[in-house]
Amino acid sequence: MHTGTASLPLHGGHCPPWLFERMRRLGPAILEIVVREYGPQEVLRRLSDPFWFQAFGCVLGFDWHSSGLTTTLCGALKEGLRGRERDLGFVIAGGKGRVSRQTPTEITAAADRLALTALKPAELVYASRMAAKVDNTALQDGYQLYHHVFIFTFDGQWAVVQQGMNERTRLARRYHWLGEGVADFACEPHAAVCCDARGEVLNMVAGEGGESRRVVTELSRERPHKFMAEFNKILEKGLPNLPLPWRHDIPRASYLNKALLKVYAAQPRDFTDLLGVEGVGPKTIRALAMVAEVAYGAPASFRDPVRYSFSHGGKDGHPYPVDRRVYDRSIAVLEQALAAAKIGRTEKFQALKRLAFISKNAT
Numbered sequence: 037m038h039t040g041t042a043s044l045p046l047h048g049g050h051c052p053p054w055l056f057e058r059m060r061r062l063g064p065a066i067l068e069i070v071v072r073e074y075g076p077q078e079v080l081r082r083l084s085d086p087f088w089f090q091a092f093g094c095v096l097g098f099d100w101h102s103s104g105l106t107t108t109l110c111g112a113l114k115e116g117l118r119g120r121e122r123d124l125g126f127v128i129a130g131g132k133g134r135v136s137r138q139t140p141t142e143i144t145a146a147a148d149r150l151a152l153t154a155l156k157p158a159e160l161v162y163a164s165r166m167a168a169k170v171d172n173t174a175l176q177d178g179y180q181l182y183h184h185v186f187i188f189t190f191d192g193q194w195a196v197v198q199q200g201m202n203e204r205t206r207l208a209r210r211y212h213w214l215g216e217g218v219a220d221f222a223c224e225p226h227a228a229v230c231c232d233a234r235g236e237v238l239n240m241v242a243g244e245g246g247e248s249r250r251v252v253t254e255l256s257r258e259r260p261h262k263f264m265a266e267f268n269k270i271l272e273k274g275l276p277n278l279p280l281p282w283r284h285d286i287p288r289a290s291y292l293n294k295a296l297l298k299v300y301a302a303q304p305r306d307f308t309d310l311l312g313v314e315g316v317g318p319k320t321i322r323a324l325a326m327v328a329e330v331a332y333g334a335p336a337s338f339r340d341p342v343r344y345s346f347s348h349g350g351k352d353g354h355p356y357p358v359d360r361r362v363y364d365r366s367i368a369v370l371e372q373a374l375a376a377a378k379i380g381r382t383e384k385f386q387a388l389k390r391l392a393f394i395s396k397n398a399t
């Protein structure tokens with residue numbers, strides 16, 4: 037299932053090396069404890085929870101409301117866990133910008149390197165690509181993806197943490213996915229979408245948009261000239277008062293016709309297949325949805341799937357500056373406890389569990 041998103045302001049600057057190095061050590065140590073207690077699948081569940089993920093970043097000392105928390109935390113975890121995947125039972129692939137486009141290669145390479153013969157890399161690559169397609173094309177909320185991380189266990193379970201940018205509002209929106217609940221990429225994959233404001237969206241994966249998806253798919257299988265005739269007729273008459281301003285960025289006829297030729301050749305069976313056709317982006321889907329609504333009476337959904345939301349201090353001094361001495365002590369305690377547990381000495385590890393229990397029940 038799609039477990040949520042969070043909307044965050046874009047911040048300039050970068051993570052100072054002294055903080056990143058500590059995040060690279062403390063973050064994996066915390067996840068190793070989760071694996072020891074609950075198994076690697078629990079790591080996926082927690083990372084796919086936008087609130088837990090945000091709290092995790094705050095514990096590691098990053099700014100609580102910065103878009104950089106996503107990219108820096110994922111980068112620190114990936115770096116810190118490199119070479120330890122066999123012990124922990126999960127792999128982190130992808131990253132920011134150009135690295136995000138290497139995710140399919142990294143998934144396949146990890147399966148080969150770790151000799152995961154029971155794994156089906158092609159299915160994981162498909163899940164990675166479809167998660168990105170849905171949030172970038174089917175859910176048109178104004179955020180362009182620039183960060184994509186795919187986490188998977190040795191038995192094929194997976195989660196996604198990806199982030200998009202809206203340059204106009206200077207906000208970033210983070211999307212979380214958890215594979216164990218995904219039955220259909222095209223229908224209501226969101227279990228929770230968390231941010232501080234709603235916006236105008238075209239939501240082609242809304243539950244109430246089933247008829248729109250059906251008609252859009254049927255239109256995509258028609259010869260392009262038939263669709264273009266309807267499309268141009270609508271433009272000539274003028275657009276009706278639709279909830280979303282369709283006049284914004286309507287594709288040129290030449291561009292749309294070229295995209296539709298690709299789609300027609302593919303003859304997609306359903307909306308998920310349509311999304312997977314190479315070259316099908318937000319403009320193509322928006323044009324198809326417009327004709328489906330105006331000419332065939334199959335309205336699309338404009339419901340933004342959002343609900344409102346939102347230790348060691350932060351690098352920007354809020355709520356207080358990071359205390360490096362305390363941070364280093366936290367790393368040392370966890371690393372020593374984990375090292376002792378590996379050789380059968382679990383007293384310190386059990387003490388940490390008791391401390392967590394006492395703290396939980398005291399609040």
